[in-house]
Amino acid sequence: MRKNTIKLAVLVAVVAAASGGAGYWAAVQREAPAQEAGAGPKVLYWYDPMVPNQHFDKPGKSPFMDMQLVPKYADEGGEAAGVKIDPSVVQNLGIRWATVELGTLADTTDVAATVQLNERQVALVQARSAGFVERVYARAPGDVIARGAPMVDLLVPDWAGAQHEFLALLRTGDPSLAQAARERLKLLGMPHELIARVEKTRQARPVVTISSPISGLIQTLDVRAGMSVGPGAPLFKINGLETVWLEAALPEAQAGQVAAKQGVEARLAAYPGDVFKGKVVAVLPEMNAESRTLRVRVELPNRDGRLKPGMFAQVRLDAGISQPVLLVPAEAVIRTGTRNVVLVEQEGGRFQPVEVQLGKEAGGKVAVLSGLTKGQKIVASGQFLIDSEASLKGVMARMQEGSAATSSDKATALYEAVGKVESIKDGEITLSHGPVASLGWGAMTMPFKLARPDMAASLKPGDTVDFGFRQGDGGYVIEKLAKSGGKP
Structure with missing residues (x-):
């Protein structure tokens, strides 16, 4: 009898162990797929799309809306951003x-330019006294002449009498009278060189030869032999050629990259391979309204006369080390x-x-x-x-x-939907509404604030309504509310 009891107890234990083992392995088998499923994207937290700033550490139903919380995965930001x-x-x-x-x-700017005369090297010669042109030397506009080249012989009658008076005073031997006569000749416009010549030769010279004060290009020659001229009448104009200007048109977007005294390299089609170096002498303050360019004036040496006005050049403006x-x-x-x-x-x-x-x-x-x-x-x-x-x-x-997509933009949008009244209390109404496509919402039940407490005065739970709402600082506010098919 005792042996049978022992056998029965052993049998029960074996069966229990077998049952427990089977339960263990079943549990292991159930757990394995769960671990494998967890091998996917990592969940950072759960949240309610209506209140995205509130995070939860486990899934479940939202405490704010009648909907399930949504998981936020670790790699969602990367997919959204790229x-x-x-x-x-x-x-x-x-x-x-x-x-x-x-x-x-390379802090350089390349622009096109044209060679022009240097307007700062101009000599304009005028008649100092009234007279007559006795001779015009073989000159014409466009000629290039040297400094001191004779241009015009001018007869000045008023000088003849003044010179004879000066010579007479010199013969008296009175230095003060001679000096007074000398000053009078200067006031009449007589050049210092002519006065010295008259004093040296002791002969009157009413005809004066007017020469070029600088070397350069004759731009104008306004007199001819036999003409009479008055005081201040222009005789000729000469422009120097020792230096020339390059007028460059700089685009407006590059105006801030150029300043006076900046180094410049110029290349001309007429002289391939040659580089002419100069500097910026002025950035003109007026912008061309049609081409939207700024005029930049560059000065280049031209001692050999190779640079001719009107030539085209390619200019590289060097702004230094960037x-x-x-x-x-x-x-x-x-x-x-x-x-x-x-x-x-x-x-x-x-x-x-x-x-x-x-x-x-x-x-x-x-x-x-x-x-x-x-x-x-x-x-x-x-x-x-x-x-x-x-x-x-x-x-x-x-x-x-x-x-x-800022909050201010969202606040200005009016979203419309259809819903059913669940409850009304204290300026708030709870609606079960359908999807709101513009916000990406699905159907849900949620509370809304009323823009005016009397908006829901004629409504009761169970009514179907058409409503419009905006996003405010404290939630969503209904601004339009009416029974379906009715008037607000």
């Missing part, structure tokens, strides 16, 4: 890469007209569009003032194909909207 493309597709697109580097741009800046290939920038975007490579085959602020551009490189950091890998070629892919996924649209 576009992911399969590596094989990237290879087929023939993408070329570039690295954001620190360097200096500061190191971040540089990227100019072709890497997507210019939309309102913003400049560069595609930055990220881990996992993702590309993130980044808005950048650009500086100067030269030699196929462009300076980046903000938006990138040194060493980042960017797309240099093929970015428009990636941009197309990003546009299909809405990435560029979200980026362009950016700050447009």
Whole structure:
């Protein structure tokens, strides 16, 4: 009897152990899929889309609305901010890469210019006294003459009497009278050289030869033999050629890169291979309203006379050594007209569009003032194909909207929906409403504030209503409310 009892107890224990073991393995088998499922994207927290700033550490029903909490995954930000493309597709697109580097741009500006006469080297000769032109030497406008070359012989009758009086006073031997007569000749306009000659030769010379005071180009010659001239009448005008001006038209966008005394190199088609060096003497303050260019005046030496007015030149303005800046290939920038975007490579085959602020551009490189950091890998070629892919996924649209989707914009929008009244109390109404497509909401039950407490005076629970609401600082406020088919 005792043996049978012992056998029965052992049998029960074995069965219990077997049952427990089976339960354990079943539990293990149930747990394994759960762990495998957890191998997906990591959940950071759960939240209510209506109150996104409130985070919860576990799933469940929202304490604010009649809806389930939504998980926020760790990689959602990356997907929203960029576009992911399969590596094989990237290879087929023939993408070329570039690295954001620190360097200096050639701080030069190339503009077209024309050679002009230096208006600061002008000699305008006039008649000092009334007289007659006795002779005009073989000169004509356009001739290039040397300094001291004779131009006109002028007979001045008033000088003849004054010179005879001066000679008479010299013969008296009175120095004071001679000096007074000498001063009188000067007041009549007689050149110092002529007075000295009359005093030396003791002979009157009413005919004076007027010579060129500088070497250069005869621009005007307004007298001919036999003409009478009055005091101050212009006789001829000469422009010097020792230096010439280059008049360059500088685009408005580059106006800040040029200043007076800046170094200049000029090249002319007439003299291939030759470089003429000069400096900026003036940046004229008036902008050309039609061409939107600024006139820059450059002075070049022209002692050999090779630079002729009217010649065309290519001018390179050197602004000196520029500061190191971040540089990227100019072709890497997507210019939309309102913003400049560069595609930055990220881990996992993702590309993130980044808005950048650009500086100067030269030699196929462009300076980046903000938006990138040194060493980042960017797309240099093929970015428009990636941009197309990003546009299909809405990435560029979200980026362009950016700050447009602010709370102030949302507050101005009126959202309309249809719902059923669940309860009304203290300036608040709870509605079970259908989807609100403009906000991406599904059907749910939620409370709304009333813009005016009397808006729901004629309503009761169970009524179907048409309503319109806006987003306010303290939640959603109903501004339109009426029974379906009725009037507000």
